[in-house]
Structure formats: structure tokens, C-alpha cells
Amino acid sequence: MKFNLSNILLATALSTAVMATSSHAEIILHGTRVIYPSDAREVTLQLSNNGTKPSLVQAWIDEGDPQSTPDQSKVPFMISPPIARVEAERSQTLRITALPQAAQFNKNQETVLWLNVVDIPPKPSTDGAADAPENFLQLAIRSRIKFFYRPASIKEDVRTAPEQLQWSRSGNTLNVKNPTPFHVTLTTIRQKKGDKQVDLLPQGLMLKPFSTEEVALQSNTVEDMSFININDYGGRVEYKIKLQ
Template identity: 55%
Template sequence: MKKNHIFYSCLWVITCFITTNIHAEMILHGTRVIYPSDSKEVSLQMTNDGNRPALVQAWLDDGDANSTPDQVSLPFMMTPPVSRVEPNKGQTLRITALPNSAELNQSRESLYWLNVLDIPPKAAGTNAPENFLQLAIRSRIKFIYRPSSLKQDINKAPEQLQWNKLGQQIVIKNPTPFYITITSAFETTNTKKTDLVPKGLMLEPFSEQKISSPNMQIDKIEFITINDYGGRTEHITQLVQ
């Protein structure tokens, strides 16, 4: 008789849709979590859309996707860290800032990542196959700590980006204290649009990034950013030569 082999693999999925699917059953209602520093707590709703119970583990990390919950020490507490979600039922994750969160940089946003791991039940009984692959799927979404001292309008931050053309490159400068996610940046040549950032990019506060642009004739860029609610906003800006 062959011995059953169960392989557990962790996959993480980052998506730009408002709803994130986990194992096609667990659903996160959001693509990012914003924590204003003057809030007592923030929450994220998740729902089990499947027909079986789900065991879910949730934790925050500081950017290392390979870190485990026991290896990360952050000034936030998440409850519940592990939960069982019944079919067609929901669960609310609550994140509370600890007193030492006041030691975080108050002049700019801080970025972390929220992980949700869906652990499928072990196959058992007479219907269990002799050899099967079992996947535990992890989703990581942005968790942004936003100091209340930042009085600028986050919705106007993309308009403050500076786009400078330097030869065959474009330098994008972010002079704001906010993280800005760009999903696309189009240049147009003879009515043909080319996306210069097909994989997207994220600009840290007070940072700059360079992208390639071999077209020497362009003078404007159309770009799309993601807002706090996961929605897409279109912009047009002039290039500074």
C-alpha cells in the first residue's frame, strides 16, 4: 500500500482588485489597510465563500516575505491571529497600535504587509486520494501607518509627482510623505500607447525612481494610481525636459 504524501506549499497573491481571493474560498474585502495614527483600531473583513470550514492565520511583516509570525516584532497587535471561519460566514481582523507605535516616523507613512494564510483541511476517509497536492495559499496586502501629523490631502499626492525626461530615461520624484502606487504610465507615439511600467511601481515617500523611455519626442505622460480604497485614478502630466 502506498503511503500518502501531503505537500504543503505557500503561495502569495498580490492583486489590484477590491476583492482578493484566497483558495477561491476565503475573500478579503480590501486590497490595502490604512491605519491613521489617531485611530484606536482598524479592521479588515474576510468571508468564507466556500462550502467547508477554513482555518486562517493572519500576521503583519515588515517587508520580508519569507519571515514567519514568530520572527516579526512590530508595534501592532492583530486579533484573532488564528481563526476558524465557517462556510458562508465572516470574520473581522482587528489591528490595534501598541504604545510604542508613537516611536514610528511621524513625518511620513510607514509601510508593512498584512498576511492571511488559508490552511485547507487535511483530506481523510475513504475518498482521500493516495497521492495529492494540498495548497495553503497566502495573500499579502499593504498595511500603511499614516501619522495624523500629515495634513496634506492624500488624493492630491499623485498630482505632485515630478516627471523629468533625461535622455532615454524618465525620473519620477515623489516629494510627498505618502506611498504612491502607479499601475501604468503611458507614452503615446502616433496614437499608439506604450505602458512604461507594465509591472507597476511603488514610490516611497521623498524618493525617486527611473524608468526607460526611448521615445525622445514625448512631452506628456498618462498614468494611473491606486487610492486608499483600491480604486484607479487617471492622471495626465507634462514632462520636464
């Protein structure tokens, strides 16, 4: 198998058009998010190649633009290794280190960034030949997960953040206020409509620190409403909604 680093540019372009969940990728990320405490020396993310062939992996962090490329990244973090060959059925550890410029982030609330991992498969071969076919389409798969930089100066417990959300109703609108310095990710808000439970958040919602969002209600029944939060470990926890 031969890898060409020029394929990285191809991979970046293709990854914007070819998106897949980890269940369809050869490279599996062991985690759905990365938490970086500001007082940590480094954090790690484990990758595994569940395929039968080696893959070339490229990783970088961006500020929120899904179209960004590694050369455009200006975030104050270093990933080692930024490019790695992961053999079939083997693992690779990515080590993420904050640079001194990270001290410029807001010390009173979390900052959210995005970690990208592109899986670039090797060139195909024909009948064991070393060279790839003259015409072939090489697809790269990009996984993109949230990266939270959490200041050590925050003394509140992130585990209590979902319980601190403040809910109120204004006509056909449900208002939710996040009074905490943490990002709170909601995957579902359940409301009763007739004899069924409907989801008001089919696309999910991430509440920024100290922010308020509006969600459209689908019925006048606001009793027994609940929401599901994703915690630091990727677990889904359900909470009851208490209207103020």
C-alpha cells in the same frame, strides 16, 4: 472536519511557493490595502469564506520580507484573532491594534508594512471518512497586501499626492519625484510609441515619501503621457503627466 495547528508551519512554508490572487482563493479579503491613522484606536479588515468547506486563517504583519513567518514578526501591532476558523459562506473580522512601540515610527511620513493572510484548507476525507487519506498534498494560499501607518501629525491631504508628483526627462529616462510624505503607488505609465500606447511600468512602482525614481522611455514622444495611481480605496485613477 479536523484542523491541526501544526499545519500552520506547513502553511507558512507552502505559501512562499504557492501564491494566488483572491480570485483563486476561498478566503476573500475585502480590501486591497489597510490604512492605519496613528490616532485610531484600531482598524478592521473583513474576510469572507466563499468556499463550501471551513478554512483556518492565520494573519500577521511583516516589515517587507515576503519570506517572513508569524514568529519572526517584530512589528508593533496586534491582530485579533491571529488564528481563526472561518466557516463556509461566513465572514470574519480581523481587528488590528497598534501597540505603544508604534509611536517610534517616523512622524513626518508614512510607514509601509505588509499584512499577510494565509488560508489553510481542511484535511481531505475519503467517502465521508473522518480520517484524511494517507498521502495527500495540502496547499495553503497566502494573500499579502500593503499596510500603511499614517501619522496624524501629517496635515497634507493624501488625495492630492498624485498631482504633486514632479516629472522631468533626462535623455531616454523619465524622472519622477515624490515630494509628499505619502507612498504613491503607480500601476501604469502610458507613452505613445508609433501608433500604440505602451506601458512603461509592467511591474508597477511604489514611490516612497520624498524619493525619486527613474523609468526608461521607449520613444522620443513624451506628449500626452499619463499614469494610473491606486488610491486609499483601491480605486485606479488616471492623471496626465506634465513635464517640468
